[in-house]
Amino acid sequence: MGSSSPLHFLNSTPLLSSPISPAHSSISSPGREIERLAKARSKLLESENQQTPRIPPETREQHRYVSKDGKCRVNLGHIDERGRFLSDIFTSFVDLQYRWFLFVFMMCYITTWFLFAGLYYINASIRGDLVQERPLGTNQNKYGEQYACYVGIDGFISALLFSVETQRTIGYGSRTVSASCQEGVLLVMLQCIVGSMIDALMVGCMFVKISRPKKRAETLLFSRTCVIANRDDQLCLMFRIGDLRESHMVDAKVRAKLIKSRQTAEGEFLPLEQTEIDLGYETGSDRLFLVEPQVIKHNIDVNSPLWNLGPEQLRRQQFEIIVILEGIVEATGMMCQAKTSYIETEIEWGARFEPCMTLEKGSFRVDLRRFHSTYKVPLPNCSASQAHQLM
Template sequence: MSALRRKFGEDYQVVNTNRGTSYTAPVKKKRQRFVEKNGRCNVQHGNLGGETSRYISDLFTTLVDLKWRWNLLIFILTYTIAWLVMASMWWIIAYIRGDLNHGHDQSYTPCVANVYNFPSAFLFFIETEATIGYGYRYITEKCPEGIILFLFQSLLGSIVDAFLIGCMFIKMSQPKKRAETLMFSQDAVISQRDGKLCLMFRVGNLRNSHMVSAQIRCKLIKSRQTPEGEFLPLDQCELDVGFGTGADQLFLVSPLTICHEINPKSPFFDLSQRSLTNEQFEIVVILEGIVETTGMTCQARTSYTEDEVLWGHRFLPVMSLEEGFFRVDYSQFHNTFEVPTPLYSVKEYEEKTSLPSPGGHAHAGGGARAAGPGLLGGLHRHHRGAGGEAAQQAAADELREGGPPAQGAEDGPAARRQGLQHGRPAAQAPARGLRPRPRRRRGAAAAPGPQAQLRAPDPVHRGPAEAQSGGACPGPRPSSR
């Protein structure tokens, strides 16, 4: 299927030209970015006024930062003007001394031999400046002003060469081109990793040479308003990509997936799939490292807007094991696939898990967080009434009233049947291991209740003889009074 792509300013439209079919894709509005996908910052400085003189004070950096076409133009113009000026000075010396009138007089000794017009003076300067060597034209010893001009020309030529050639060398050896071989995934994804909701993107290195001390950083660019009413149009917030664990230090020999965990400290704590479509933000990614071959610091940048963040996706694997080496398939570098992912935010999940259960029992020990791995564990888990302060208080009240404390569901079917015989369902039994002793009168014998029939008392309440025989707990000991 062939397609004709037409550009209309900042918007584009794809038109299908197949016969018998007609389809027009919706017009895509261009998103105003702070940092372009290629890393160029979309910022222009204006109304500098008198501050433009600062660029002249740092002339070398100004020339290096210029585009190549301006550098080449300045390079050619500087050398051309310098050559013409110095050739004119040699011609002026020959004109003042009258050497031009004795150009072919063999008995006359000029300042520069065989210089009798401007072209010959220009050729003499080029032979001197380029150290080609003297042949037909040379300086004589009877011209002190020519010797002084020769020294000045040598010093000026060395300065111009050092400045312009050094500028061109620095510009050619800049590590910006090294950043062209550092890749970022076209989109970022939000899915679960290790049971936690994470924002992820992929980076890769196309060259075999390594990036020494590679480090990744992420900035969230988003407008916000402070409680005092101040509006911050481009507020920058740091995204944690493993600062505490060292995950931000990369060994970039193969594509890596950078992960930002969405937790209460993350600015995406309340981000859900529905709110993602209404948000406006930009994630700026900065990858820095030292080029192994040159030792210079290289920086690669890119950004992801809210429409480039895919909810419920994961990157396709690109590594495969071949015979004796690992192979990276960069054709799958940008591809993703859908995975089951909760549609709500981490904040909504924590609010749901912190609410009490319908039975009135609170979630003990942090609720679902202790029972399952993070957000995924809470999707398919039913909370059990494990008991708490309310269950303990209910068991103590029943024991004070003389009721038999039946065992919970953990004690098995026999315990549940025993609890039903005494007129109370087993689901209301107190938690296992909570057996407060009932109060009794002083001197009265303790009758063995259903609790003693179900299980033997704890060994800490037995005497030496009962501990050996395993009998029931005897009556109260006689008072010492």
């Protein structure tokens, strides 16, 4: 028995006729213990897989330099010289979010109201012009002197009301300042000047904030994907741009950048190198008359950064194409800029955009339902450089 294996022991246990004690069973059944541990391990692995699901590499979302809606995903940290923002206080106010913008100006008004109310109250208290120390309706202070400095101020609340009435030019008539009070007249003049400056700053900031041209970019459309196909026997990268408004962009221009990481010959790593993508700068085709949706093309020639990239290389590479559309808003005359980006998985090889403009009753009609639609066309699965060598 001493040389018997666990498997031989398990095979011989059914022949026993006497019951086995629990203690003896736990010692003499190592096979069941191994099976129990294996089941526990499998359950543990299943629970771990449920808590942390594994995502295939092809379905992972790539970090974008510029999002599809044009927002740059770059966060500046460890800014030591915060005082630079105060040197351009107007732009700092305009860049604030609306809740902080309204909060700052509310605090400006409230602060000036309380500040001048305190000055009025202190001045009236020093001169003895508080109403509780003289008969109501008279213009005498507690010493019986005529022409008190402030009329109708009996405490800080009435001084606060007088401050609000002065700055907002309400003037209910129950609280006034006497002409014989030089310091009171100077305070009123100073508060009127400060109030006018705050009003001018708020109106200017509010107008600029409401009419900011980046809101105009919300009505500019970019196609969801880029396509690569032949046009006039030339391999081209193409995307579509459109405008939803009837007021058109003035002097509209489009340009594109290729963002890609690379390592130099000296071993320096460049994380976000920007390479210009020519959209027809020399020929003037980058200047648009954006009345209807237009397909913008980039000729993939020997000077193009996509010259050596075929369909397989596009899937293996990691890069981002940023498209920038600039123009002047016709209504306001302000410069507007709209941006979007395309990563390698958003480039369709061998495809073209469906036509979305037709002629109906003497005018052109644009069907925006086809703006993002594409259709397949035959195209060899080789890069532009390989196709050039085969010619």
